[in-house]
Amino acid sequence: xxxxxSAVMDPFPHTPITPQVAGAPPMPTLSVNHVIRxxxxxxxxxxxxxxxxxxxxxxxxxxAEKLALSTASTETRQLFEHLEAPLTFVSPQRRAxxxxxxxxxxxxxxxxxxxxxxxxxxxxVLSTGLIDLxxxxxxxxxxxxxxxxxxxxxxxxxxxxxxxxxDLVANxxxxxxxxxxxxxxLPNCQALLSPQLLRQSQDAIDGALLFIVLHxxxxxxxxxxxxxxxxxxxxxxxVGDALSIDQQQELEADQFALDSLIEPAxxxxxxxxxxxxxxxxxxxxxxxxxxxxxxxxAIDRAFxxxxxxxxxxKDLDVHPRRAFFDTLAARYRATQRHAHEPDNxxxxxxxxxxxxILKQSNRVLADFGIDLSPVWETPAxxxxxxxxx
Ligand SMILES: [Zn+2]
Numbered sequence: 001x002x003x004x005x006s007a008v009m010d011p012f013p014h015t016p017i018t019p020q021v022a023g024a025p026p027m028p029t030l031s032v033n034h035v036i037r038x039x040x041x042x043x044x045x046x047x048x049x050x051x052x053x054x055x056x057x058x059x060x061x062x063x064a065e066k067l068a069l070s071t072a073s074t075e076t077r078q079l080f081e082h083l084e085a086p087l088t089f090v091s092p093q094r095r096a097x098x099x100x101x102x103x104x105x106x107x108x109x110x111x112x113x114x115x116x117x118x119x120x121x122x123x124x125v126l127s128t129g130l131i132d133l134x135x136x137x138x139x140x141x142x143x144x145x146x147x148x149x150x151x152x153x154x155x156x157x158x159x160x161x162x163x164x165x166x167d168l169v170a171n172x173x174x175x176x177x178x179x180x181x182x183x184x185x186l187p188n189c190q191a192l193l194s195p196q197l198l199r200q201s202q203d204a205i206d207g208a209l210l211f212i213v214l215h216x217x218x219x220x221x222x223x224x225x226x227x228x229x230x231x232x233x234x235x236x237x238x239v240g241d242a243l244s245i246d247q248q249q250e251l252e253a254d255q256f257a258l259d260s261l262i263e264p265a266x267x268x269x270x271x272x273x274x275x276x277x278x279x280x281x282x283x284x285x286x287x288x289x290x291x292x293x294x295x296x297x298a299i300d301r302a303f304x305x306x307x308x309x310x311x312x313x314k315d316l317d318v319h320p321r322r323a324f325f326d327t328l329a330a331r332y333r334a335t336q337r338h339a340h341e342p343d344n345x346x347x348x349x350x351x352x353x354x355x356x357i358l359k360q361s362n363r364v365l366a367d368f369g370i371d372l373s374p375v376w377e378t379p380a381x382x383x384x385x386x387x388x389x
Pocket of ligand 1: 215216219250253
Protein backbone atom coordinates (compact mmCIF):
# COMPACT_ATOMS: atom_id res chain seq x y z
CA UNK A 1 0.00 0.00 0.00
CA UNK A 2 2.80 2.37 0.87
CA UNK A 3 4.50 1.46 -2.39
CA UNK A 4 1.83 3.30 -4.38
CA UNK A 5 3.52 6.64 -3.81
CA SER A 6 6.57 5.45 -5.75
CA ALA A 7 4.55 5.74 -8.97
CA VAL A 8 4.69 9.55 -8.62
CA MET A 9 7.02 11.13 -11.17
CA ASP A 10 10.57 12.04 -10.26
CA PRO A 11 10.26 14.76 -7.61
CA PHE A 12 13.77 16.04 -8.31
CA PRO A 13 13.91 17.04 -11.97
CA HIS A 14 16.65 19.52 -11.09
CA THR A 15 18.88 16.93 -9.53
CA PRO A 16 19.83 14.40 -12.16
CA ILE A 17 21.25 11.05 -11.15
CA THR A 18 23.29 10.92 -14.35
CA PRO A 19 26.09 13.39 -15.17
CA GLN A 20 25.13 16.42 -17.21
CA VAL A 21 24.83 15.86 -20.95
CA ALA A 22 26.73 18.26 -23.22
CA GLY A 23 24.42 20.91 -24.64
CA ALA A 24 21.85 20.47 -21.85
CA PRO A 25 20.90 23.58 -19.83
CA PRO A 26 23.33 24.22 -16.96
CA MET A 27 22.45 22.72 -13.59
CA PRO A 28 21.70 25.17 -10.78
CA THR A 29 24.84 26.14 -8.93
CA LEU A 30 25.50 28.03 -5.75
CA SER A 31 28.34 30.54 -6.14
CA VAL A 32 31.18 30.74 -3.65
CA ASN A 33 29.64 33.93 -2.23
CA HIS A 34 26.36 32.16 -1.57
CA VAL A 35 28.17 29.24 -0.01
CA ILE A 36 29.97 31.60 2.34
CA ARG A 37 26.82 33.52 3.16
CA UNK A 38 25.16 30.21 3.95
CA UNK A 39 28.03 29.06 6.19
CA UNK A 40 27.92 32.37 8.06
CA UNK A 41 24.20 33.09 8.17
CA UNK A 42 22.32 29.87 7.52
CA UNK A 43 20.12 28.75 10.35
CA UNK A 44 22.22 26.11 12.04
CA UNK A 45 20.79 22.65 12.39
CA UNK A 46 20.78 22.94 16.14
CA UNK A 47 21.29 25.44 18.90
CA UNK A 48 24.80 24.12 19.53
CA UNK A 49 27.07 26.65 17.84
CA UNK A 50 30.08 25.83 15.70
CA UNK A 51 33.30 27.54 16.82
CA UNK A 52 33.81 30.82 14.98
CA UNK A 53 37.42 30.01 14.05
CA UNK A 54 36.22 26.74 12.51
CA UNK A 55 33.68 28.70 10.46
CA UNK A 56 36.41 31.15 9.43
CA UNK A 57 38.65 28.29 8.33
CA UNK A 58 35.89 26.94 6.11
CA UNK A 59 35.11 30.34 4.67
CA UNK A 60 38.80 30.63 3.75
CA UNK A 61 38.79 27.20 2.19
CA UNK A 62 35.63 27.93 0.21
CA UNK A 63 37.31 31.08 -1.11
CA ALA A 64 40.60 29.38 -1.90
CA GLU A 65 38.89 26.51 -3.72
CA LYS A 66 36.30 28.84 -5.31
CA LEU A 67 33.80 26.31 -4.02
CA ALA A 68 30.58 26.50 -6.03
CA LEU A 69 27.94 23.89 -5.22
CA SER A 70 26.00 22.15 -7.94
CA THR A 71 22.75 20.24 -7.69
CA ALA A 72 24.51 17.73 -9.94
CA SER A 73 27.42 17.18 -7.53
CA THR A 74 28.41 13.68 -6.45
CA GLU A 75 27.39 14.40 -2.86
CA THR A 76 23.92 15.63 -3.85
CA ARG A 77 23.43 12.62 -6.10
CA GLN A 78 24.46 10.33 -3.24
CA LEU A 79 22.11 12.10 -0.85
CA PHE A 80 19.17 11.40 -3.18
CA GLU A 81 20.18 7.77 -3.46
CA HIS A 82 19.89 7.59 0.32
CA LEU A 83 16.57 9.43 0.28
CA GLU A 84 15.02 7.24 -2.39
CA ALA A 85 13.45 4.71 -0.02
CA PRO A 86 12.04 7.11 2.61
CA LEU A 87 10.78 9.46 -0.15
CA THR A 88 8.12 6.91 -1.06
CA PHE A 89 6.43 7.93 2.23
CA VAL A 90 6.10 11.61 1.24
CA SER A 91 2.75 12.84 -0.09
CA PRO A 92 2.63 13.73 -3.82
CA GLN A 93 1.95 17.41 -3.00
CA ARG A 94 5.01 17.71 -0.82
CA ARG A 95 7.16 15.85 -3.34
CA ALA A 96 6.08 18.43 -5.89
CA UNK A 97 6.95 21.23 -3.43
CA UNK A 98 10.37 19.66 -2.93
CA UNK A 99 10.85 19.47 -6.68
CA UNK A 100 10.50 23.28 -6.75
CA UNK A 101 13.59 23.58 -4.51
CA UNK A 102 17.22 23.21 -5.46
CA UNK A 103 19.03 20.97 -2.99
CA UNK A 104 22.79 21.25 -2.43
CA UNK A 105 25.22 19.32 -0.28
CA UNK A 106 28.10 21.25 1.26
CA UNK A 107 31.07 18.85 1.35
CA UNK A 108 32.46 20.17 4.66
CA UNK A 109 32.42 18.55 8.09
CA UNK A 110 30.34 21.44 9.41
CA UNK A 111 27.11 20.87 11.23
CA UNK A 112 24.68 23.00 9.21
CA UNK A 113 21.48 22.73 7.25
CA UNK A 114 19.53 25.72 6.07
CA UNK A 115 16.86 27.09 3.80
CA UNK A 116 17.73 30.07 1.63
CA UNK A 117 16.75 31.69 -1.67
CA UNK A 118 18.59 32.26 -4.91
CA UNK A 119 17.08 34.49 -7.58
CA UNK A 120 13.63 33.84 -6.15
CA UNK A 121 14.14 30.08 -6.16
CA UNK A 122 14.03 28.23 -2.84
CA UNK A 123 17.14 26.28 -1.96
CA UNK A 124 18.06 23.82 0.76
CA VAL A 125 21.63 23.12 1.86
CA LEU A 126 22.83 20.24 4.01
CA SER A 127 26.44 19.73 5.01
CA THR A 128 28.16 16.34 4.95
CA GLY A 129 29.21 17.06 8.54
CA LEU A 130 25.61 17.11 9.73
CA ILE A 131 24.85 13.96 7.73
CA ASP A 132 27.81 12.09 9.23
CA LEU A 133 27.04 13.30 12.73
CA UNK A 134 23.46 12.03 12.54
CA UNK A 135 24.64 8.71 11.14
CA UNK A 136 27.27 8.31 13.84
CA UNK A 137 24.89 9.24 16.66
CA UNK A 138 22.66 6.38 15.47
CA UNK A 139 25.63 4.00 15.24
CA UNK A 140 26.74 5.03 18.72
CA UNK A 141 23.35 4.20 20.21
CA UNK A 142 23.44 0.83 18.42
CA UNK A 143 26.87 0.23 19.94
CA UNK A 144 25.52 1.13 23.34
CA UNK A 145 22.88 -1.58 22.97
CA UNK A 146 25.68 -4.13 22.42
CA UNK A 147 27.38 -3.34 25.72
CA UNK A 148 27.12 -6.17 28.29
CA UNK A 149 24.92 -5.59 31.34
CA UNK A 150 27.90 -6.16 33.63
CA UNK A 151 29.21 -2.76 32.54
CA UNK A 152 26.27 -1.18 34.32
CA UNK A 153 27.70 -2.17 37.70
CA UNK A 154 31.35 -1.54 36.83
CA UNK A 155 32.89 1.78 37.82
CA UNK A 156 36.02 3.47 36.50
CA UNK A 157 36.73 5.28 39.73
CA UNK A 158 39.55 7.43 38.36
CA UNK A 159 37.15 8.82 35.77
CA UNK A 160 33.81 9.22 37.55
CA UNK A 161 32.42 8.01 40.86
CA UNK A 162 28.78 8.51 40.01
CA UNK A 163 28.49 6.93 36.59
CA UNK A 164 28.77 3.24 35.69
CA UNK A 165 31.14 2.26 32.88
CA UNK A 166 28.22 1.67 30.47
CA ASP A 167 27.19 5.34 30.77
CA LEU A 168 30.80 6.46 30.56
CA VAL A 169 31.34 4.54 27.33
CA ALA A 170 28.15 5.98 25.83
CA ASN A 171 29.07 9.50 26.89
CA UNK A 172 32.68 9.17 25.75
CA UNK A 173 31.41 8.07 22.33
CA UNK A 174 29.04 11.01 22.11
CA UNK A 175 31.72 13.43 23.19
CA UNK A 176 34.01 12.04 20.53
CA UNK A 177 31.22 12.95 18.11
CA UNK A 178 31.07 16.37 19.70
CA UNK A 179 34.77 16.90 18.99
CA UNK A 180 33.85 16.52 15.32
CA UNK A 181 32.27 19.97 15.53
CA UNK A 182 35.84 21.25 15.73
CA UNK A 183 36.43 19.10 12.62
CA UNK A 184 38.40 16.39 14.43
CA UNK A 185 37.94 12.93 12.86
CA LEU A 186 34.83 10.96 13.82
CA PRO A 187 35.09 7.72 15.77
CA ASN A 188 34.32 4.76 13.53
CA CYS A 189 31.27 3.37 15.32
CA GLN A 190 30.24 1.68 12.08
CA ALA A 191 33.19 -0.71 12.31
CA LEU A 192 31.61 -2.76 15.11
CA LEU A 193 28.12 -3.19 13.74
CA SER A 194 26.85 -6.43 12.20
CA PRO A 195 25.37 -6.24 8.68
CA GLN A 196 21.92 -6.57 10.28
CA LEU A 197 22.47 -3.63 12.65
CA LEU A 198 23.91 -1.61 9.79
CA ARG A 199 20.76 -2.26 7.72
CA GLN A 200 18.57 -1.16 10.62
CA SER A 201 20.72 1.94 10.98
CA GLN A 202 20.33 2.73 7.29
CA ASP A 203 16.54 3.03 7.58
CA ALA A 204 16.91 5.24 10.64
CA ILE A 205 19.62 7.48 9.16
CA ASP A 206 18.03 7.97 5.75
CA GLY A 207 14.66 8.68 7.38
CA ALA A 208 16.28 11.27 9.67
CA LEU A 209 17.95 12.93 6.65
CA LEU A 210 14.65 13.11 4.81
CA PHE A 211 13.09 14.63 7.91
CA ILE A 212 15.71 17.39 7.88
CA VAL A 213 15.16 18.11 4.17
CA LEU A 214 11.39 18.33 4.78
CA HIS A 215 12.00 20.54 7.84
CA UNK A 216 13.95 22.99 5.63
CA UNK A 217 11.20 22.82 3.02
CA UNK A 218 8.87 23.78 5.87
CA UNK A 219 10.86 26.98 6.54
CA UNK A 220 10.24 27.90 2.88
CA UNK A 221 6.61 26.96 2.66
CA UNK A 222 5.65 28.48 6.01
CA UNK A 223 7.24 31.80 5.03
CA UNK A 224 9.80 31.76 7.85
CA UNK A 225 12.52 33.27 5.66
CA UNK A 226 10.88 36.65 5.49
CA UNK A 227 8.40 36.83 8.32
CA UNK A 228 8.06 36.38 12.06
CA UNK A 229 4.66 34.85 11.61
CA UNK A 230 3.86 31.94 13.87
CA UNK A 231 0.86 29.64 13.93
CA UNK A 232 -1.30 28.97 16.96
CA UNK A 233 -0.20 25.42 17.72
CA UNK A 234 0.23 23.93 21.16
CA UNK A 235 3.58 22.34 21.91
CA UNK A 236 4.34 20.15 24.88
CA UNK A 237 7.63 21.02 26.52
CA UNK A 238 9.48 19.14 29.21
CA VAL A 239 12.61 21.23 29.83
CA GLY A 240 11.91 24.55 28.08
CA ASP A 241 9.84 27.48 29.29
CA ALA A 242 8.18 29.91 26.90
CA LEU A 243 9.18 29.68 23.23
CA SER A 244 10.68 32.57 21.26
CA ILE A 245 9.39 33.19 17.72
CA ASP A 246 12.46 31.49 16.22
CA GLN A 247 12.00 28.46 18.45
CA GLN A 248 8.33 28.25 17.59
CA GLN A 249 9.16 28.40 13.87
CA GLU A 250 11.57 25.49 14.35
CA LEU A 251 8.79 23.42 15.88
CA GLU A 252 6.45 24.48 13.07
CA ALA A 253 9.01 23.27 10.54
CA ASP A 254 9.21 19.95 12.44
CA GLN A 255 5.43 19.66 12.26
CA PHE A 256 5.49 20.50 8.55
CA ALA A 257 7.99 17.69 7.95
CA LEU A 258 5.76 15.23 9.77
CA ASP A 259 2.65 16.43 7.93
CA SER A 260 4.49 15.87 4.64
CA LEU A 261 4.38 12.12 5.14
CA ILE A 262 1.42 10.02 4.02
CA GLU A 263 -0.70 9.20 7.02
CA PRO A 264 0.32 5.58 7.63
CA ALA A 265 3.97 6.71 7.75
CA UNK A 266 3.57 9.57 10.20
CA UNK A 267 4.20 7.41 13.26
CA UNK A 268 7.48 6.26 11.62
CA UNK A 269 8.18 9.91 10.91
CA UNK A 270 8.18 10.68 14.63
CA UNK A 271 11.10 8.22 14.97
CA UNK A 272 12.91 9.95 12.09
CA UNK A 273 12.35 13.21 13.92
CA UNK A 274 13.82 11.82 17.12
CA UNK A 275 16.81 10.39 15.26
CA UNK A 276 17.40 13.76 13.61
CA UNK A 277 17.65 15.50 17.01
CA UNK A 278 19.14 12.60 19.00
CA UNK A 279 22.76 13.74 18.86
CA UNK A 280 21.80 17.22 20.09
CA UNK A 281 19.67 15.71 22.84
CA UNK A 282 22.56 13.54 24.04
CA UNK A 283 24.77 16.59 24.00
CA UNK A 284 22.29 18.50 26.15
CA UNK A 285 22.23 15.60 28.59
CA UNK A 286 26.01 15.38 28.99
CA UNK A 287 26.59 19.13 29.01
CA UNK A 288 23.52 20.42 30.82
CA UNK A 289 23.60 23.29 28.36
CA UNK A 290 21.47 24.70 25.60
CA UNK A 291 23.90 27.00 23.92
CA UNK A 292 21.54 29.14 21.91
CA UNK A 293 18.07 30.54 21.78
CA UNK A 294 17.17 30.10 18.12
CA UNK A 295 16.26 26.41 18.50
CA UNK A 296 14.13 24.75 21.16
CA UNK A 297 15.80 22.17 23.38
CA ALA A 298 16.32 18.94 21.45
CA ILE A 299 14.84 17.14 24.47
CA ASP A 300 11.65 19.15 23.94
CA ARG A 301 11.61 18.34 20.23
CA ALA A 302 12.00 14.63 20.97
CA PHE A 303 9.39 14.81 23.75
CA UNK A 304 6.92 16.46 21.38
CA UNK A 305 7.58 13.82 18.70
CA UNK A 306 7.01 11.09 21.27
CA UNK A 307 3.70 12.61 22.42
CA UNK A 308 2.53 12.90 18.79
CA UNK A 309 3.39 9.25 18.15
CA UNK A 310 1.39 8.19 21.17
CA UNK A 311 -1.56 10.22 19.83
CA UNK A 312 -1.30 8.64 16.37
CA UNK A 313 -0.88 5.16 17.73
CA LYS A 314 -3.59 5.19 20.33
CA ASP A 315 -5.37 2.38 18.48
CA LEU A 316 -2.09 0.54 18.04
CA ASP A 317 -1.08 0.16 21.67
CA VAL A 318 1.55 2.92 21.48
CA HIS A 319 1.93 4.78 24.75
CA PRO A 320 3.65 8.05 25.57
CA ARG A 321 6.94 7.52 27.39
CA ARG A 322 6.26 10.19 29.94
CA ALA A 323 8.29 8.46 32.67
CA PHE A 324 11.27 8.10 30.30
CA PHE A 325 11.19 11.79 29.42
CA ASP A 326 10.69 12.78 33.07
CA THR A 327 13.92 10.88 33.81
CA LEU A 328 15.70 12.62 30.90
CA ALA A 329 14.50 16.02 32.12
CA ALA A 330 15.69 15.24 35.66
CA ARG A 331 19.08 14.12 34.30
CA TYR A 332 19.33 17.27 32.23
CA ARG A 333 18.57 19.51 35.22
CA ALA A 334 21.03 17.62 37.43
CA THR A 335 23.80 18.03 34.84
CA GLN A 336 22.79 21.67 34.40
CA ARG A 337 23.34 22.32 38.11
CA HIS A 338 26.84 20.84 37.91
CA ALA A 339 27.73 22.00 34.41
CA HIS A 340 30.49 24.31 35.61
CA GLU A 341 32.15 21.86 37.97
CA PRO A 342 34.98 20.19 36.09
CA ASP A 343 34.62 16.85 37.91
CA ASN A 344 30.91 16.60 37.36
CA UNK A 345 30.48 17.64 33.80
CA UNK A 346 31.74 15.09 31.32
CA UNK A 347 31.62 17.85 28.70
CA UNK A 348 34.87 19.16 30.19
CA UNK A 349 36.60 15.87 29.44
CA UNK A 350 39.00 16.32 26.56
CA UNK A 351 39.00 14.14 23.47
CA UNK A 352 42.10 12.38 24.85
CA UNK A 353 40.28 11.89 28.16
CA UNK A 354 37.31 10.32 26.36
CA UNK A 355 39.64 8.04 24.47
CA UNK A 356 41.21 7.02 27.76
CA ILE A 357 37.79 6.11 29.19
CA LEU A 358 37.07 3.99 26.12
CA LYS A 359 40.44 2.24 26.40
CA GLN A 360 39.96 1.50 30.10
CA SER A 361 36.47 0.14 29.44
CA ASN A 362 37.88 -1.99 26.67
CA ARG A 363 39.93 -3.96 29.17
CA VAL A 364 36.71 -4.98 30.90
CA LEU A 365 34.96 -5.65 27.62
CA ALA A 366 37.65 -8.12 26.54
CA ASP A 367 36.13 -10.63 28.99
CA PHE A 368 32.88 -10.39 27.04
CA GLY A 369 34.55 -10.85 23.66
CA ILE A 370 33.99 -7.20 22.72
CA ASP A 371 36.81 -5.08 21.30
CA LEU A 372 36.08 -1.38 20.82
CA SER A 373 39.48 -0.53 19.35
CA PRO A 374 38.36 -0.32 15.67
CA VAL A 375 36.29 2.69 16.82
CA TRP A 376 39.43 4.78 17.24
CA GLU A 377 41.91 2.85 15.13
CA THR A 378 40.15 2.90 11.75
CA PRO A 379 38.85 6.01 9.99
CA ALA A 380 35.07 6.36 9.68
CA UNK A 381 33.66 6.30 6.14
CA UNK A 382 31.32 9.17 5.23
CA UNK A 383 27.68 8.13 5.29
CA UNK A 384 26.99 9.27 1.74
CA UNK A 385 29.61 6.77 0.52
CA UNK A 386 28.08 3.93 2.53
CA UNK A 387 26.03 1.33 0.68
CA UNK A 388 24.12 -1.25 2.67
CA UNK A 389 22.48 -3.99 0.64
ZN1 LIG B 1 15.03 24.85 11.21
